[in-house]
Amino acid sequence: MVRLSGVFATAALVVLPATAAAHISLTYPPVRTSDQKIAPCGAAGSVRGANVTVLEPGAMIEVRWTEPINHPSHYRISFDADGQDFTIPLDFMDFTQTENVLLDNIADGAGPFTSMVQLPNVECETCTLQLIQMMYDKAPYGDGNDIYFQCADLSLRTGGGPSPDAGGGNPGTDSDAGADPGGDGDNISGGCSAGGGEGSWIVLAIGAFGVMVRRRRSHRA
Numbered sequence: 001m002v003r004l005s006g007v008f009a010t011a012a013l014v015v016l017p018a019t020a021a022a023h024i025s026l027t028y029p030p031v032r033t034s035d036q037k038i039a040p041c042g043a044a045g046s047v048r049g050a051n052v053t054v055l056e057p058g059a060m061i062e063v064r065w066t067e068p069i070n071h072p073s074h075y076r077i078s079f080d081a082d083g084q085d086f087t088i089p090l091d092f093m094d095f096t097q098t099e100n101v102l103l104d105n106i107a108d109g110a111g112p113f114t115s116m117v118q119l120p121n122v123e124c125e126t127c128t129l130q131l132i133q134m135m136y137d138k139a140p141y142g143d144g145n146d147i148y149f150q151c152a153d154l155s156l157r158t159g160g161g162p163s164p165d166a167g168g169g170n171p172g173t174d175s176d177a178g179a180d181p182g183g184d185g186d187n188i189s190g191g192c193s194a195g196g197g198e199g200s201w202i203v204l205a206i207g208a209f210g211v212m213v214r215r216r217r218s219h220r221a
Contacts, residue, residue, distance in 0.1 A: 023071065024133045027112075028064040029053040029152035040086045040130060041151035048126060048153050057156045058121035063131065065150075066112045071135040075106035077117050078132070081124040084151060092134040092146060100130075119156060127154045 024036060030051050035043035055061060063077055078086050078100040087098045095104055102117045119129075133148040 023069045026065045026150040036148040040084045042149045052153045073108045073135040077103045078130045084128045
């Protein structure tokens, strides 16, 4: 039993990556930071970074994201042509429409998620696309605990980005720099349930555990 404790410890280490994940993860356009709890873009003091996606004014793009930790919810996609001045919903029933909102009340379901949105027909160098998740199971509302935020930095230039069907791949970026690897590293708790990707870690952990046990038994024999 004492020797087997090392096996359990190893199995636990294999499982650990499955216990921390983002609630939402914007994949295209590339996310500014993996943080997500503080308005308007997920992290306190979040500012525009080097990973800027260049697109055509008026482009129709496919916004893509995943939900590693599941909540009953809906999503909103907004756009600001100069910075990140976004309206924050008061609660999940607040569908106040402003000129920033491109698409609202996007249904939750089995991910990964995609939504086609048309960007405004304007040129801008410091524009921002925002994805928010409005959750239904995070009462009390009004403290921001029921909303998650992520942003992508954009520049809209005539002739400077991919054609208006920009949905495949990640073309037209000013930098190859990835998103901030930080993130809030939330643990799965309080009604959160892991998404499908985490099951593979558990399967690997069980497999590793079984192999170690068989090896120890064969050595004893």
